[in-house]
Ligand SMILES: Nc1ncnc2c1ncn2[C@@H]1O[C@H](COP(=O)(O)OP(=O)(O)OP(=O)(O)O)[C@@H](O)[C@H]1O
């Protein structure tokens with residue numbers, strides 16, 4: 235059975251789609267059969283991302299186009315979820331996913347929102363074990379990322395070791411409909427390296 239990784243958050247704009255697209259790309263580059271399901275039809279969504287460029291090196295499916303047989307053959311399924319989900323939807327995610335990945339920025343407000351969501355996920359011990367935060371948009375200079383990771387861990391949250399740094403290459407990748415490794419930018423390789431490291435930590 236494929237591993238199902240759902241990327242979610244209660245706060246919008248934390249990097250769900252950016253991480254979903256790139257993580258799926260990293261799994262595919264590693265030779266895994268990886269599929270991205272886009273459960274968010276809006277502007278920033280993964281389907282539209284794929285449509286802007288020459289095509290991504292993996293399938294991006296809308297829920298209505300998912301063929302169960304095809305999915306069963308995949309090694310990993312990444313689900314990009316909609317912004318501002320209802321608690322009921324979040325609860326359901328806990329049953330559908332092997333891993334729930336919650337991106338968080340480093341600011342105090344973002345960390346508060348993330349901790350609150352994690353407290354909700356922790357109410358169910360089964361879901362608790364499956365939920366992990368990834369600190370995203372970390373300023374490449376300074377120690378804000380390490381600080382955020384430490385603060386979250388102190389409040390009992392499981393946090394990925396990998397810090398995904400803030401790079402313009404991710405923004406450009408979304409604009410061009412490609413992965414950041416294919417963007418002409420002097421930090422593109424660093425951006426891609428963060429994603430590959432994160433993918434290895436997850437699977
Ligand atoms: N690591 C990063 N470095 C720089 N910019 C980033 C990074 N991650 C995300 N972004 C940018 O932040 C913005 C929001 O990212 P994204 O659309 O992935 O968030 P989202 O959580 O999917 O948003 P929504 O809740 O609207 O679905 C985008 O402009 C994206 O390019």
Ligand SMILES: [Mg+2]
Nearest residue numbers: 250251278279
């Ligand atoms: Mg999104």
